[in-house]
Amino acid sequence: MALIYSHKLVNTIERDDLYNLEAKLKEERKHADAKSLYYAGLFLSFAGKYEKSADYVNKSLRKDPNNLDAVILKAYNDMYLNIDMHVTIQDCLELVLSKNDKNVEGLLALAKLKYLLKDHDLSNLTLDKLIVHYPREVVPLIEKLKNEFATQRWEAVYDTIERVLSLEPTNLEALKIRIFIALCKNSDYIEAVDQLNTLYTILENEETQNGYQFYDIAQTFSKICAKSSTVVSQVYRFAQYAFEMYSSNVEYLSEVGYQCILQGKYKDALSFFKAASKIDSNSITALCGLTLCQMSDNGPTDQVAQQVELLFEMQGTNKFSILYLLSAQLHTKDATSYLNKAIDSQLSKANTHPYSLTYIKNLDPEFLLNVYKEYKKYLPKKPLVITSYLSYSQDENNVSVEKCLILLKTITDACPGLIPALHDLAKLQFQFGLPFEAEKLALHIGDMDNTHAGSQVLLAQIYIQQQQFIKAAQCLEMCLSYNFKVRDSAMYHFLNGVILKNLNQAQDALTFFTTSLHILNNKNNIGTNKHIDDFNIIDKATLYLQMIELQTVVGLFGEAGKSLQEAIQEFSYTSEENRLLIARADIALRKTDIDTAIDTLNEVKPGQPYYFQAHSKMAHIYLKEKKDRGMFTNCFKEIVSNHPMADAHTMMGDAFMSIHEPVQAAESYETAYKGNPSNIQLVKKLGVALVKMHEYEKAVQHYENAIDQLDDDELRFEYLELLLKLKQYDKVDSVISSQLNQPHNKERDTPSLKRRIKLLLTQAKSRDLKNSANTNLILSEAKDLQNAVLKRVEIDSKGDVQEEKEMLSKIIYLLSKVKAVKEPGVAAGLLSEALMYSPRNPDTLFALAKLYAQMNNPEKCEQTCGVLLNAEPNNESAAVMMADLAFRKGELETAQRHLSQILSVKPTSWEALAQLVEVQWRRGKISEVDPIMEQARLTMGKQEDPEYSYCEGVYSSYQGKVNAALRQLNIARRSQRCAGAAAKRMVLLCLSQHAQDSLREDDTRILALRTAEKLLVEVNTSERKGLHALLQLASKQKSQAERVLQELLPYVSEEGTQDDPYLILAIASAYNIVKQPTRAKNILKRTIASMTWTPEKADGLERCWLEVADNQINSGRIEAAKELLAKVLTHNKSCIAAYQYLGYLSEKDQNYKSAAHNYEQAWMHSGKSDLSIGYKLSYAHLKLKKYPECIVVCRHILKVHPDYPKIKKDILEKAKSNLRT
The missing domain is CATH 1.25.40.10 (Tetratricopeptide repeat domain)
Incomplete structure (x- = not known):
């Protein structure tokens, strides 16, 4: 049997030998026992002859029903012949396993059944039993690898490949899947070529006579390499080897011909197809190849049409998909019908298999991309450069577009790294209303190949539509840096012109438009940048109209008229004719002829192209030029009444949002959303409108419904941000925890890791807003994952390394904020680590400086601030901190210089201004603050700012204007940042007022004390105790003094509290009231001896010094008093009491x-x-x-x-x- 098969395989002409072998086989069959019949069936099954194999196996089982191997082989044959019999097949295999539950072949067969039924998890469960019992066996691992590949669990695939190759370095299945990953997952053609070369050497050494293996590899990988010349030339070697080994095999010979077509060598291909057809004149494969070559040489001729018709007749029910493509090229009227058949035929052929290399080979992505290339000719024309009034489409959902989207999605799902397919899908999505999906794909292409010019140009087109012109310009700059040939592209210059026009650089934009038009009209340039210059009539019309608009803007009305005449000649009697009316209206508008502009736009009637755009423009003329909101809304109502489609309602919703009517906008968006529920942009617009209406519950429900339906990450994160704004932190936590536990968020591929990181950061933000103690572990996990992403990007050289470093730096910065509370040393280490990834990040540098200040390390604090100021000379926070450091060291002039510098750049830096008032007061130069305060007032204009009021209040208090100071500080209490400090200053002012009026029991004195009592609750808790005690002592009553002593004395021994000078001052005052002056003097002496001067303690410590000086004067220690008063004036040259004592x-x-x-x-x-x-x-x-x-x-x-x-x-x-x- 094996000899007969081999004779037929090599197409031998030794007929007599073949006849004798067949006769002998018949004779043997008559006397064969069960075992012989089983082995015959086994051979036929291996040869793919499942029906004949089934015949032998059935005969074997009739002779020996207990042969478990035969039962298993029968199950295999039934699987491949009719998988619909899976229940019977499973019963059969379970019968085998009931007799021996460790039967290896039985378990492998059951796993294969589950694999073919696409139940990959159950298949793996079965295989895991074998892997546990036979860890050194490769076969179960290979079957598991196929399951993991089928589910595209890439990390698991990598791991299993490594495990297989560690056991068997020459395993062909593992090596082939590794090549597929390099080609179609990572888009790494250099790696793929190396791996193909390795595989070729292995096959040459170990499978020398296995022509089919070489042929199969050539067929598979040539269809998924995007015609990469290096890969195709490498794959060609495999096909050539198979043909040279079996030169009479028509399929092998024809495959070499197809490989030549992929390389554009049609003459060589023709010779191979002719040679194949001589061997077998009825070979459909060879005849199709001949027809392709003739089509390439002569185009769609009658002869080619007849050949295609003949080939259709020669085939049975299963037609070759290539014939449908040829028919579409020959019969343009019925092209879409033929193309649909080509797609359906190819997909149905592939879908009989689970996702595997066989599925990929049958899918044939290269052929399907050729089908799409032909299909594009019959899709509605759509612009790639979408300016403001091209943002809306009048088309209903197009069946052909949907077909092409499904086609390209199928290819990209099968080959997630096939860049031409991804690029085509992104362009199609962008042109037909899915810009956000297109943006994601274009960014993904950039991550895989940052030199791909087409994806950068597409991103620029997307950002132009979204009016993100800076980002669009950055894309074009990146594109140019990798590919200088784009300078010869009309699209490149066109896009640059649009960007500059919107950045108000009219003259430069006009130059770019002129260059673009020149390139476009130069026939020598056609085809030089096909992947970029995908101009159609709409884009060309846009180019003309943008140029005309700019010519009118810069006053070149003559040039604008000439350009308009050129455009009329080019676009008259085309779909773009009505756009010329819009251009004429623009010119009239520039000449302030409003009525002519409106009349011109009214010429575009309902049903005509660009009716939407013309009447939308007219609506905005009514709003902006005539200030007529009624006519503005009427224009949009008219559009909707004439075209009640989703885009019209969207346009009306946008119009209502532009005039701040969210209720009516929401109604329009809702109507549009019902007609197009899968449009993510619409979902977002409706969500924004509901939030603007303060319909928060509705907005939340809306997002939840949309996420359930679309499962879109962008919507999910927008929904989470809304929940954060609504302070629904528990719900945010619950949603994110649920997401993090989803299997797809536990994958180890880069996009999954990035998604998980984003979820973790959002969860950390939510928990921080609720309770910062719970974010440590979350941020630590985010840091580890981002580290993994960064390493992968650095190794693969795909993606923006600096961007990933910035993200890692940000995560470490967030983690340091959590650690800073209890572990400042650890936090400082983390911030230093963050600076390794982003050395000049101002937030990180300032946080580190602040932390050093907190850790009482002024040298490092000053050094870090210096680095920050070198990076950003006008950094407000760093300048204030440098001033604070100088202030603490008593270097008041240095502090004043830093603060004045920042205020000269930003007069409304309230933190700097407040500190400058303090510094200048202590320098004794408070009058010099006046012009700076005035400049701040002028910069603010008519606006009010409570932080300015705080500065004004402090300034007034230092000038002795107590009532004015109280008024301003009262306003400052509205500021969250200043409220505590303002309340403290007001309390001290009230107490000083009380002291001045202490001889009078009048209403003013009582009111001052009551006010101080009310304000005390707003003072920071750490500063409240001493002030509260002073307030209690204001009555000078002995009982109150005793109570104060009873409350405060225990605190004096506690760590930290003795550093509060107000608390010490209160105790001393209480001792004086209860007639114990010696104790008062002693506690004050101890305090001034041990307490270090800091800006925070300055005022209270100064009062203690003055109290001690007063005691010294009263006791006749004049020199000691003078020395202490001099010390007071060293720190505060404006101290009135010190001057009075002196x-x-x-x-x-x-x-x-x-x-x-x-x-x-x-x-x-x-x-x-x-x-x-x-x-x-x-x-x-x-x-x-x-x-x-x-x-x-x-x-x-x-x-x-x-x-x-x-x-x-x-x-x-x-x-x-x-x-x-």
Whole structure:
């Protein structure tokens, strides 16, 4: 039997030998036992002769029904003959396994049955039993590999290939799948060529006589390599080897001919097909090849048509798909019908197999792409450059378009890395209303091959439609950097022109349009950039009209008229004729002839091309030029009434949104959505409209329904963002947790990893908003996954490495924020790691500087801020922090320089302005703040900002304008950032007012205390205790003082709380009230000895110093008091109390010159509001015989307080008298 088969296979002419062998076989069959019949059936099954095999197996089983091997072989034959008998086949195999549940062949057969039924998980469960028991056996692993390949679980496929090749390095199935992955998953043709070369060497050494294996490999890989010259030339070797081994095999010979066609060598192909037809004149394969060659040489002739008709007759019911394609090229009227048959025939042939290399070979992606190339000619014309008024389509869903989308989707599902198919699908999706799907595919192509010019041009076209012109320009720049030939492309110049036009660079745009038109009209350039220059009549008309529009914009009305005449000649009596009317309306509009523009647009009637666009433009003329909202909406209602289709309702919805009518917009979008429920853009528009209406529950429900129907990631993330805005954090967490547990989100391919990372980051954001303690593990997982993505991108050289580094840096930055609370050292390490991936990231640098400040490491903080300011010289946060560092070191001039620099660039930097007010006050130069405050006011204009009010309030308080300060600080309480600080300052001002009025039990004093009590709850918790105690002591009652001591004394020993100067000040005041001054003095002394000055403690510590100085003066320790007061003035040159004490001491020593100087400083820094200081100053001037200065001060006091005691008689009159004499 084997000898007969081999004779037939090599087409031997030794008829006598063949006759003798067949006679002998007949004789043997008569006496064959069950075992012989089984082996005969086994051989026939291996040879693919399943019906004959079944005959032998049935005879074997009649002789020996208990032969389990025969039962299993019968199951195999039935599988391949009629899989619909799967129930019977399974019963048969279960019978075998019931007798021996470890029967290897039985288990393999059951796994194969499940595989053919496409139940791959159950098949793998069966195989896993074998793999566990026989871990060194390759066969179960190969079957498992086929299952994983069929489900496209690529990570599992990689792992299983490695496992198989570790056991058997020359395993052909594993090697072939590895080549497929390189070609059709990773689009790595260099790797594929290396692997093909390796496979060829293995076959040459180990399968020398196996011509079919060489032939099968050539057939499979030549159909999925996108005609890559390097791959095709490598694959050609396999076909050639098979032909040379069996030169009389028609199929092998014909395959070499088809390989020649793939290389464009039609003459060589013709010779091979002729040789094949001489061997077998009835070979349909060879005759089809001959017909293809004739079609290529002579075009669609009558002779070719007759040959195709003859070939149709020669075939049975299963026609060759290539004949339908040839028929479509020959009979253009019925082309779509033939093309549909070609597609259906090819798909039905492939679909008899699970997803496998056999499925791929039968699918023949290269042939299907040729079918699509022909089909494109019969699709509706659509623009690739979509400007504003081409954004809407008047077409209903087109059956041919749907067919082509399904076709290309089938190819790309089968070959996810076949770039020509992906590019064709992306272009088709973009042209027929699926721009977001097209964008995803184009970005995916860029990830696989960043040198692919076509995908970058398509992305630019998509971004132009979305009006993202900067992104479009970046795509074109990237495209040019990889492929300089695009400069010879009309589309490249056209797109650049559109981008520059919308970026208001009219003259440059006009130059690009002119160059594009020149290239387009130059016949020598046709075909040089086919993958980019896919111009049709619509795009050419758009080019003309864009150029005309720009010529009118720059005032070249003569040139615009000439261009319009050219366009009229080109497009008259075509589908684009009405666009010329729109262009004429544009020119009229530029000349401010509004009525002519409207009349011209009215010439485009319902049913005509561009009716939508003309009447949409007319609506906007009514709105913008005539301010007529009624006519604006009427125009869109008219469009919808004449064309009640989804796009018309979408257009009307957009119109209502543009005039802030979300309710009516939502109605229009809803109507459009019912007609086109799969349009993601529509889903988003309706969602936005519902949110604008504050119909949040409806919006949430809308997104949920759309996600259930479309399962789109973009919608899912928009839905999650909406939930975050609505503070539905538990729901966000639940949705994301559910998604993360989905099998497709556990895959290890790059897109799945990126999706999982995005979900994790959204979950972390949600939990952070609810409770930041729960994000550590989430962000750690996101970091690990992003690390894996980055490594893969770096190894594969596919995708933007820097973009992935930036994402990793961002994740590490987020993780550091979580760690910073309890583990600042770990957080600092993480931020340093983040800077390795994005060294100049301002957010990371500032966070690290802030963390160093928190860790009390000013040197590193300053160093980090320096790096940040080198990267961004005008970085507000860094400049403020540098100023703060200088402030803490007492370098007030340095602090002032940093703050002034940032305010010169950004006058409304409130953080910098507030700190500058503080710094200048402590420098004793508060008056220099006035012009800066004025500049901030001018920059703000009429707007109000509570943060500015905070700065104004602080400024007023330092000028002694207490009431004005309270008013401004009260406004500042509205600011979330300033509220706590504003409340604290107001409390201190109220307490100081109370102290000034402590001799009077009037309403003002009581009101001040009540106000302070109410404000205290808004002060930060850590600062509240000391202020609350001071407020309690304001009554000077002994019982309150005792209560304060009882409450506060336990805190003095606790870590941290003794650093609150207000708390110490309150305890000292309480001791004084209960008549224990010694204890008051002691606690104050200990405090000033141990407490370090910081900006946060400055005010409270200053009050403690002044209290101690007062005690020292009272006890006669004058030098010690002076030393302490000098220390106060070192930190605050505007301290009024310190100047007063020094003035008093100088006055006591009768040093009136020094007294006058100190009182003068106190008087100026109080804003001349404290009249008691003025009195002392005037007295000092009198003693110094500075009578004019004395009189000036006296008059100021009397102007404010005409009845001020003693000053008129004791000082003013004496000064006047002495001045006269």
